[in-house]
Amino acid sequence: xxxxxxxxxxxxxxxxxxxxxxxxxxxxxxxxxxxxxxxxxxxxxxxxxxxxxxxxxxxxxxxxxxxxxxxxxxxxxxxxxxxxxxxxxxxxxxxxxxxxxxxxxxxxxxxxxxxxxxxxxxxxxxxxxxxxxxxxxxxxxxxxxxxxxxxxxxxxxxxxxxxxxxxxxxxxxxxxxxxxxxxxxxxxxxxxxxxxxxxxxxxxxxxxxxxxxxxxxxxxxxxxxxxxxxxxxxxxxxxxxxxxxxxxxxxxxxxxxxxxxxxxxxxxx
Amino acid sequence: xxxxxxxxxxxxxxxxxxxxxxxxxxxxxxxxxxxxxxxxxxxxxxxxxxxxxxxxxxxxxxxxxxxxxxxxxxxxxxxxxxxxxxxxxxxxxxxxxxxxxxxxxxxxxxxxxxxxxxxxxxxxxxxxxxxxxxxxxxxxxxxxxxxxxxxxxxxxxxxxxxxxxxxxxxxxxxxxxxxxxxxxxxxxxxxxxxxxxxxxxxxxxxxxxxxxxxxxxxxxxxxxxxxxxxxxxxxxxxxxxxxxxxxxxxxxxxxxxxxxxxxxxxxxx
Numbered sequence: 001x002x003x004x005x006x007x008x009x010x011x012x013x014x015x016x017x018x019x020x021x022x023x024x025x026x027x028x029x030x031x032x033x034x035x036x037x038x039x040x041x042x043x044x045x046x047x048x049x050x051x052x053x054x055x056x057x058x059x060x061x062x063x064x065x066x067x068x069x070x071x072x073x074x075x076x077x078x079x080x081x082x083x084x085x086x087x088x089x090x091x092x093x094x095x096x097x098x099x100x101x102x103x104x105x106x107x108x109x110x111x112x113x114x115x116x117x118x119x120x121x122x123x124x125x126x127x128x129x130x131x132x133x134x135x136x137x138x139x140x141x142x143x144x145x146x147x148x149x150x151x152x153x154x155x156x157x158x159x160x161x162x163x164x165x166x167x168x169x170x171x172x173x174x175x176x177x178x179x180x181x182x183x184x185x186x187x188x189x190x191x192x193x194x195x196x197x198x199x200x201x202x203x204x205x206x207x208x209x210x211x212x213x214x215x216x217x218x219x220x221x222x223x224x225x226x227x228x229x230x231x232x233x234x235x236x237x238x239x240x241x242x243x244x245x246x247x248x249x250x251x252x253x254x255x256x257x258x259x260x261x262x263x264x265x266x267x268x269x
Numbered sequence: 270x271x272x273x274x275x276x277x278x279x280x281x282x283x284x285x286x287x288x289x290x291x292x293x294x295x296x297x298x299x300x301x302x303x304x305x306x307x308x309x310x311x312x313x314x315x316x317x318x319x320x321x322x323x324x325x326x327x328x329x330x331x332x333x334x335x336x337x338x339x340x341x342x343x344x345x346x347x348x349x350x351x352x353x354x355x356x357x358x359x360x361x362x363x364x365x366x367x368x369x370x371x372x373x374x375x376x377x378x379x380x381x382x383x384x385x386x387x388x389x390x391x392x393x394x395x396x397x398x399x400x401x402x403x404x405x406x407x408x409x410x411x412x413x414x415x416x417x418x419x420x421x422x423x424x425x426x427x428x429x430x431x432x433x434x435x436x437x438x439x440x441x442x443x444x445x446x447x448x449x450x451x452x453x454x455x456x457x458x459x460x461x462x463x464x465x466x467x468x469x470x471x472x473x474x475x476x477x478x479x480x481x482x483x484x485x486x487x488x489x490x491x492x493x494x495x496x497x498x499x500x501x502x503x504x505x506x507x508x509x510x511x512x513x514x515x516x517x518x519x520x521x522x523x524x525x526x527x528x529x530x531x532x533x534x535x536x537x538x
Binding site: 059060062064066067081082084086087089091093099100101103104105107109111112113114115116117118119120165166196199200209210212214216217218235236237238239240241242243245247249257260262264266267268269 | 328329331333335336350351353355356358360362368369370372373374376378380381382383384385386387388389434435465468469478479481483485486487504505506507508509510511512514516518526529531533535536537538
């Protein structure tokens with residue numbers, strides 16, 4: 001009997017009708033309340049990829065975390081609202097007992113050769129030294145599914161002081177290592193703990209409300225990555241009246257910008 | 270008879286049933302193909318604000334431009350998929366004759382006092398010198414509805430050379446000036462012409478596929494702005510195989526970060 005990688009178990013779906021798939025939360029992917037948002041986002045990408053109408057590869061994704069997903073089964077309703085020659089627009093809704101828990105839209109596209117160039121510059125950092133642990137306390141189960149090697153801005157410890165910068169930079173990959181694909185890249189876009197923890201030097205109530213990802217890599221650039229570490233760097237622009245943003249870049253070790261991502265996070269404190 | 274400001278005419282909607290409103294394109298807001306994406310995005314924000322279930326103010330918005338909107342009437346279907354105590358999640362779809370032209374999701378929220386801080390730094394620029402014109406050729410009608418004073422990275426002229434930077438920084442406001450509100454701020458997030466024009470020193474086929482906005486300002490911060498110029502700065506991170514991103518910040522003259530925004534743009538060339 002073959003054993004699935006924990007990530008593949010986490011995003012598993014069973015078609016249950018036209019435009020409907022059924023998934024299930026797993027204890028290995030538990031966050032403080034409900035599952036890790038990254039595994040939910042990855043599951044939605046996977047749902048589109050499994051759909052018979054799927055055309056092209058992920059270009060853009062927005063996932064809105066409307067309410068906590070309860071332990072157990074969930075439905076993913078999805079539909080291609082529009083299919084053009086070179087791209088396709090999806091609308092998705094994750095529900096439990098008819099209650100909306102997550103909404104999403106996605107753009108898939110067919111890529112073709114054009115002029116290209118990368119203007120962003122990867123952080124100048126040492127190569128990964130091997131996993132150092134996430135620093136997350138045991139209730140945050142999902143972090144066990146990642147190897148994280150922090151270069152800068154690790155999770156503040158018990159005696160941490162406030163910081164003037166919200167930047168975290170780390171090497172990261174699945175644990176155990178797994179060949180990179182679009183769902184895995186999606187999940188890693190949500191790997192950065194809330195930036196307000198770093199600024200305040202302590203954990204406080206906070207949760208992602210909406211996550212946006214632009215995929216800059218095509219399939220061959222993900223294939224070239226294999227199961228190597230990715231370099232992620234994230235920072236916030238503004239914290240104000242209960243919300244802040246965080247913006248991140250995901251780089252390959254070789255300096256290919258695989259994705260840019262941003263999210264808006266709710267916080268108290 | 271009172272005359273509406275062109276922006277208010279542009280976003281006008283008539284309720285046509287529960288969860289349905291009807292709008293109409295206007296020649297004054299025409300872009301190369303279909304209307305300016307910013308006026309469409311603003312119309313969707315306005316639709317939510319007009320809906321009797323609306324709770325709170327805009328926090329996050331994603332608009333996916335699935336197909337060109339034809340001249341004439343359009344339907345906006347919208348529904349609050351989830352209403353929580355402090356936020357609300359909307360799903361919207363703009364259609365013409367039943368065909369999906371635009372999809373969107375939005376998060377509205379009720380803000381409350383918390384710790385706050387702005388980590389981003391506004392560009393160090395001279396105060397606005399008055400409008401200098403957008404530099405857009407006549408077929409791009411909508412640009413007449415804005416005053417633009419470019420500090421850096423104006424639209425390339427006929428003999429322009431390629432640039433190594435994709436950064437544009439400009440002062441901007443409605444033309445004629447109009448008190449800032451959330452729909453107007455939404456539209457201005459889409460005011461930056463495609464970054465690939467600047468990099469290549471020429472116009473080429475390009476169009477926004479998906480636009481994402483995080484609103485950092487509450488109503489009182491928009492009110493404080495009045496009808497003054499806003500400072501916008503935009504740049505791209507990566508151009509690759511038919512797509513590029515552009516990321517922008519919208520600042521008040523007084524240095525308040527009102528919104529951060531990003532979009533993914535399709536291009537040929």
